[in-house]
Amino acid sequence: MTGIDASYTVEEEFKRSSDFLRGDLSSDIANDEPSIAGASEHLLKFHGIYAQDNRDVRRERSLAGESLEYIFMVRVAIPGGKLATDQWLALDKIAEDLADGTIRLTTRQAVQFHGVLKGGLRPMASELDAHLMTSFGACGDVVRNTVMCPDLLTPGASDRLVVMADHIARTFKPATRAHWEIFVNGEKGASSEPDSEHSFYGETYLPRKFKIAIANPRENCVDVLAQDMGLIPATHEEFGEGFNVVVAGGLGRSYAQPDTFARLADPLTFVTYAEVDDLIRAVLATYRDLGDRTNRRRARMKYIAADAGFEGFRHEIEERYGQKLREPFALELADADDHLGWRDLSDGSLQLGIRVGAGRVCDGPEGRGLRSALREIAQTLHVNFLITAQQDILISSISPDERDVVERILAVHDVRGVEQLGNVERSALACPALPTCSQALAEAERRLPNVVSLVQDELDANGLGKRRLQLRMTGCPNGCARPAVAEVGIVGRTKNTYDVFLGGGLRGDRLASLYQEKVKLDDLPEVLRPLLERWKNEGLEEESFGDFYVRVVAP
Secondary structure (H helix, E strand, C coil): CCCCCCCHHHHHHHCCCCCCCCCCCCHHHHHHCCCHHHHHHHHHHHHCCCEEEECCHHHHHCCCCCCCEEEEEEECHHHEEEHHHHHHHHHHHHHHHHHHCCECCCCCCCCCEECCHHHHHHHHHHHHHHHECCCCCCCCCCCCEEEEEEHHHHCCCCCHHHCCCHHHHHHHCCCHHHHHHHHCCCCCCCCCCCCCCCCCCCCCCCCCCCCCCEEEEEEEECCHHHHEEEEEEEECCEEEEEEEECCCCCCCCCCCCCCCCCCCCEEEEEEHHHHHHHHHHHHHHHCCCCCCCCCCCHHHHHHHHHHCCCCHHHHHHHHCCCCCCCCCCCCCCCCCCCCCCCECCCCCCCEECCCCHHHCCEEEEEEEEEEHHHHHHHHHHCCCEEEEECCCCEEEEEEEEHHHHHHHHHHHCCCCCCCCCCCCCHHEEEEECCCCCCCCCCCHHHHHHHHHHHHHHHHHHHCCCCCCCCEEEECCCCCCHHHHHEEEEEEEECCCCEEEEEECCCCCCCEEEEEEEEECCCHHHHHHHHHHHHHHHCCCCCCCCHHHHHHHHHH
16 A cells, blocks of 8 residues: 545544654654654554653643643553563563552453553563563554453363463564564664565554454353453364354444444354454454544444445455355353452362452552552462453462462452452443543542442342342443443443443343433432342343343343
8 A cells, every 4th residue: 555545534644654663753752852743642652651741630731731740651562461470570560660559450451550651661571571471462453452251261161271371472563573673672773674564464564453262152241242252162063173253343433423333243153263354364464454544433333334334345245265164053151250269270270250340450548458468479379360251360270288278368468259248349441531541521530439339228228138130331432341241331421420321231242222321420329229229120030131221121
């Protein structure tokens, strides 16, 4: 491609003229300015970095004639969420030395650091690289961090399956050496050979981001139908082991554009292990060629399938795949497992799932808390850590004789066990929102504990306190905490109001529908109260709230 269509977005020109994601980043990072803007700000995202400012002090600094408090968010891609103890300790040190003292776990099993100053970007990249981690490709118009059910990574899982998330990360990471040159090595590579990129990316990469999930066929903790592409392990009677593949899901939308919407993925085909890479390349090439590059709000792959019809979209993939796609299996998903509490693993070791409120690993003012507890465990024991798609953390490969040691450390640091959690708190998700995210219209993470208490109090008042209720909250409709498939989704609409979506479910196979617009959080109990009363009186035995809502209320 030698030029960009005049109707294309400015971001497409930034990519095309960037020399494979380099642009002016090297000089812009090295100068004395506290911020980065223009083309470099967009290119930063490919390197896992978002330019932000502290919105809590934006107004007062502006009124005082001061510059904004510029900071950066750095996202580290952790394929499948799996970390060794030395890697966790490296992340803990980065949080202390270069960020705001916290480690945030995302719904894509990645790690985010907030409050990073520009001068810390290169030292952070070098520290990550030294421990075989990177932020490169964690954001941007590429294949993002691949999520994977943690049960597929524990002893007894298929050897080929265990390495699948890492394999996808290696195979579909951008080929350019830009990140190494700019952030790690600090200079242009010695070779005079021109850089190149994978054909499925080209010089302008994808129209937008692309998300892949590997799901457990027995439970859907990764919300596989909310992904651009989902791989569900299956065995074909003729072709053997492989994956049932679903495509064209996605949850983000925009208030400003009514033709944006959430969509669940459709079954595409079955492929063997040997065929999966070629299928991913064909899907990416289809997205590369047909995705909307004139409007980033409608640039996601789900809109190609919606506009062309799924059969037309499937035909386009088939053309690029080079052979006829097999028919997929019938798809049945089961309720998501939160993976919390103690579990026995097949090799005789133990695993402990710990709830992390809104994914924020931190300590209290007195210096005790989950971050200190995890650091001590990592320094004391040889274990693995697994970040889940529910923003929680699992400590895996614990020897049975080390259980008391783990429990003592957690108790000393006031980390609550699963038996101390309320049923709403146990699975509630939230995005960071204010004060760091530039897209946030309203609070999410900081208000989540209050919202959880309000809803739990209503359940308790109706005698429903022991029932599970799935609640997810975001500060805008981009859907980072996946509210569009939740039983109760709370989505920021204005600074002080939220839209309430109801009727998703624990299986992740149904979109929630808009129930009420512009609700103040203090009014949320009054909105939910009559519905909870009906759930109690009209619901079937063991019927979830989402299933009840769709069966009785929504019609």
